[in-house]
């Protein structure tokens with residue numbers, strides 16, 4: 596029986612323990628079947644992990660792309676959400692505000708009330 600030293604594990608093994616390889620001089624692979632299979636398994640596991648990584652990366656990019664490509668929409672959405680929240684608070688205190696002229700002189704509150712009207716007129 597012929598023996599061949601595996602270049603991966605360095606063990607001397609019968610040539611039947613090596614896969615055939617036409618491109619090699621002796622017609623056999625440089626590494627034994629065990630090492631080849633190990634290499635193959637690792638390759639598949641690595642490949643799968645790569646695929647998963649790239650899949651997750653793609654998903655992440657898709658969602659952040661929307662935010663990046665539509666910064667105005669996001670800004671508008673956040674602004675409207677904030678205004679709506681303030682509107683709801685103001686609604687509860689509408690009577691207080693109407694009866695409190697000093698507070699109504701505040702530009703800040705006036706701006707909010709104007710914004711509220713704007714949002715309501717836009718039907719949001």
Ligand SMILES: [Zn+2]
Pocket residue numbers: 601602603604605606626627628629630631
């Ligand atoms: Zn080996």
